Amino acid sequence: MIPTPPRALVFMNARNCAKYVGAALESLAWQTHPGIHVLFVDDCSSDETGTVAQKVLSEFFDGRHTFVRNPEQWGKARNTHVHLRACRDKGDFVAVFDADDQLIKADILAEMAAQYDAGFDVVWSNFETDQGAVGRNAALDPFVSPRKQGWKTSHFFSFRAELLDGVPESYFRDDTGAWLTAACDLAIAFPMLDQTRRYRFLPVVAYRYTATNPSSHHNQDPHAVGLSSRHQMRSAEVVLAKAPLPCRRWVFGPQGAGDQLIGQLQHKVLAGQQALMQRLAGGEPARSESAPGAQDPWIHAAANLLHQRCPGLLELVMASVHARPDVEVLWAWWQWLQRGPAQPRVLSIGTSPLSAALHALTGGLGGKMTHVCGDQQRAMSLYASLGSASIDAEVLHVPLVAADFEGHAGEFPNLALLPDDAIDFDLVIVHAEGAGRVPADAVLSLPMVLPRLRAEGFRLCVWSPGQPQPLQQAVHAWRAAAPELGYAEGALAGQALVVHSH
Numbered sequence: 001m002i003p004t005p006p007r008a009l010v011f012m013n014a015r016n017c018a019k020y021v022g023a024a025l026e027s028l029a030w031q032t033h034p035g036i037h038v039l040f041v042d043d044c045s046s047d048e049t050g051t052v053a054q055k056v057l058s059e060f061f062d063g064r065h066t067f068v069r070n071p072e073q074w075g076k077a078r079n080t081h082v083h084l085r086a087c088r089d090k091g092d093f094v095a096v097f098d099a100d101d102q103l104i105k106a107d108i109l110a111e112m113a114a115q116y117d118a119g120f121d122v123v124w125s126n127f128e129t130d131q132g133a134v135g136r137n138a139a140l141d142p143f144v145s146p147r148k149q150g151w152k153t154s155h156f157f158s159f160r161a162e163l164l165d166g167v168p169e170s171y172f173r174d175d176t177g178a179w180l181t182a183a184c185d186l187a188i189a190f191p192m193l194d195q196t197r198r199y200r201f202l203p204v205v206a207y208r209y210t211a212t213n214p215s216s217h218h219n220q221d222p223h224a225v226g227l228s229s230r231h232q233m234r235s236a237e238v239v240l241a242k243a244p245l246p247c248r249r250w251v252f253g254p255q256g257a258g259d260q261l262i263g264q265l266q267h268k269v270l271a272g273q274q275a276l277m278q279r280l281a282g283g284e285p286a287r288s289e290s291a292p293g294a295q296d297p298w299i300h301a302a303a304n305l306l307h308q309r310c311p312g313l314l315e316l317v318m319a320s321v322h323a324r325p326d327v328e329v330l331w332a333w334w335q336w337l338q339r340g341p342a343q344p345r346v347l348s349i350g351t352s353p354l355s356a357a358l359h360a361l362t363g364g365l366g367g368k369m370t371h372v373c374g375d376q377q378r379a380m381s382l383y384a385s386l387g388s389a390s391i392d393a394e395v396l397h398v399p400l401v402a403a404d405f406e407g408h409a410g411e412f413p414n415l416a417l418l419p420d421d422a423i424d425f426d427l428v429i430v431h432a433e434g435a436g437r438v439p440a441d442a443v444l445s446l447p448m449v450l451p452r453l454r455a456e457g458f459r460l461c462v463w464s465p466g467q468p469q470p471l472q473q474a475v476h477a478w479r480a481a482a483p484e485l486g487y488a489e490g491a492l493a494g495q496a497l498v499v500h501s502h
Contacts, residue, residue, distance in 0.1 A: 005033070006035070007035035008033055008092075008094075009090045009092075009093070009095070010091075011039050011084050011097065012024070012038060012099045014045065014053065014098075014099030015043040016045045016049060017049050017099050017100040017213065017215065018048040018051075020101075021100070024097070024098075025057060025061075025099075026060070029060035031106060031110070032109075033107070035113070037066070039065070039066045039068070040053050040066070041083050042068065042069040043070050043075065043076075044069070044073045044074075053067070068083050074179065075184060076184035076185075077172040077181070077187050078172065080184070080187075084164065088162075091161055093113070093123070093160050094161050095156065095157075096158065096185065098210075100210045100213050101207060103156070104128075105207075108125060108204070111342075118342065121163060121192075121196040121199060122157075122192055122200070123158050123159075124137060124153045124156060124157045125203075125205070127205060128208055130209070135154065135155065138201060140153070140199060143259050146193035147193075147244055151186065153193070153201075155207040156206050157185065157189055159189075167192070167245070171242060174235070180238070182229070182236075183238070184235075186240070187239045194247060195245050203340065204456060204457050252305075299328075306330055306331065310363060310364030311363065315388070315389035315390070316359075325353065329493075330357060332492055334364070336461075337358075337365060337427075338365065340426050340457075344368075344426040345368055346362050346370070346428070347369075347425040347427070347428045347452060348428075349413060349430045350413075350432070351375075351382050352431040352433060354463075355371065355385075355431065356382060356389075359371070359391065360391070368394075370425075374411070378434055379396070379397040380397075383395040396418070398417050398418065400412060400413060400414065400436065403444045403447075406480065407477075408473065408477065410441035412444040412448050415449065424452075424455075425449075426457065427458065428452070428453065428459075429461045431463055432470045439469075440473055442464065443478075446460060446478050446499060447481075458501050461491070461496050461498050462474055462497045464496070471489065471496070475487055485499050485501060
């Protein structure tokens with residue numbers, strides 16, 4: 001029997017958006033997720049919003065929607081407290097969707113459902129405006145209070161339905177007791193984020209926000225800043241001033257003790273990265289609070305977690321003929337890999353002492369890593385290392401081919417020889433030392449791997465520990481040729497260059 005995926009309760013708040021509501025609901029009808037119930041609240045519109053909505057709902061969501069019309073304007077905060085709470089049992093998770101916007105990724109609700117099935121409590125994605133601007137949503141650090149990390153969860157935001165039970169009515173009201181009429185998305189999101197640390201950001205643009213709607217707050221205020229009116233900014237201050245709700249779903253352990261320990265680990269890793277970057281820049285090394293050692297509790301916490309999440313990692317490290325990678329290094333890679341999609345498809349080009357460990361880390365996320373190497377001996381050595389831990393891996397020897405890019409001539413594995421299904425990789429990791437004949441050949445990796453990357457949301461990481469020159473050459477050539485991509489220099493303790501699509 002095939003398990004039923006978590007059901008989505010799509011909460012749509014609408015007022016005077018007859019021009020947009022038909023397209024909004026039709027975009028929802030294209031969703032591939034089978035379990036959708038729509039709660040549509042017409043907040044006392046003076047136009048045909050409700051009439052249009054009822055017609056489209058009857059056509060596409062017959063028997064799968066609840067329509068409510070308020071006799072007076074309530075606002076999204078009060079509608080959330082009253083109407084959404086009354087429909088809470090219609091879905092396992094709630095997705096907040098404004099009726100003047102559109103969904104532009106047909107499987108976004110299915111992807112969200114998969115994350116809830118995996119145990120996450122809050123899931124969101126990124127958005128674009130109808131003017132072409134891309135939102136700045138991002139992942140949140142689960143070991144730091146969400147209220148200290150800024151507003152990163154606007155459209156498209158969702159949460160496990162049961163979290164609504166833990167939000168008092170006062171969190172939807174201002175200091176005078178009046179219902180909030182602006183910054184309602186913040187008023188919904190932060191109480192949900194307070195209660196859990198199990199959240200997931202999907203780095204895809206799945207939602208189109210209609211910034212040009214003349215009824216929007218920012219378009220009615222001549223002194224608005226960007227997409228925020230003065231009323232919204234004042235209301236946001238009220239929301240952020242409220243005391244955080246108690247967290248009851250930590251990442252590790254019921255009381256958050258494990259989270260605190262991991263938070264200390266992150267602090268240590270960050271301090272180590274900053275010290276290394278300072279040394280690379282020629283400055284004096286920073287003094288660490290305590291020398292890393294086997295007795296440090298944060299080292300034990302990280303090692304235990306990695307061993308639990310990544311089967312085979314311990315066997316790989318113990319059996320490796322190479323120097324054992326530091327736990328801090330493995331932890332930094334583990335955190336970085338998690339910022340991408342669930343179950344990532346990863347292409348690793350070249351080899352290094354970290355190749356086998358990165359394979360185990362990818363497996364810990366439920367993903368799959370394919371290894372490509374232009375040197376047959378290196379490929380055989382990696383295959384043997386993985387085999388020693390009983391890990392069945394795809395390690396391909398692909399001959400080097402001459403290539404040229406922006407005046408740099410070198411050699412790189414001939415990726416045209418890969419199987420036809422070796423495409424749409426979420427992430428490519430290039431080990432600069434083992435990719436071509438010389439580390440500088442890593443500058444060829446972007447043009448060589450582009451046909452193998454997924455169209456949106458990909459990342460390319462060139463790792464060159466101790467040799468900054470290949471990274472400098474690469475970023476100089478790539479920025480000139482592809483300025484539309486994002487470039488993060490100094491990633492992974494200053495030893496990597498990361499390229500990503502917006």
